[in-house]
Amino acid sequence: MAKKVTVNKDVCVGCGLCTSMADSVLAIGDDGLAEAIADVTPDTEDAVNEAVASCPVQAIEVE
Numbered sequence: 198m199a200k201k202v203t204v205n206k207d208v209c210v211g212c213g214l215c216t217s218m219a220d221s222v223l224a225i226g227d228d229g230l231a232e233a234i235a236d237v238t239p240d241t242e243d244a245v246n247e248a249v250a251s252c253p254v255q256a257i258e259v260e
Contacts, residue, residue: 210253219248
């Protein structure tokens with residue numbers, strides 16, 4: 198079963214670091230903040246985990 202990614206938009210600052218690491222799962226939305234555009238798959242899991250660990254405000258969670 199694929200894991201879900203959520204971005205806490207109340208915390209996100211829109212720096213774009215996560216999207217540069219996992220652009221197939223995370224993108225910057227029209228509001229200038231990160232948002233999930235896909236679920237985590239085995240192919241994207243490492244990149245998403247790196248993005249979660251690198252988020253300067255810890256706004257990304259994987260469930």
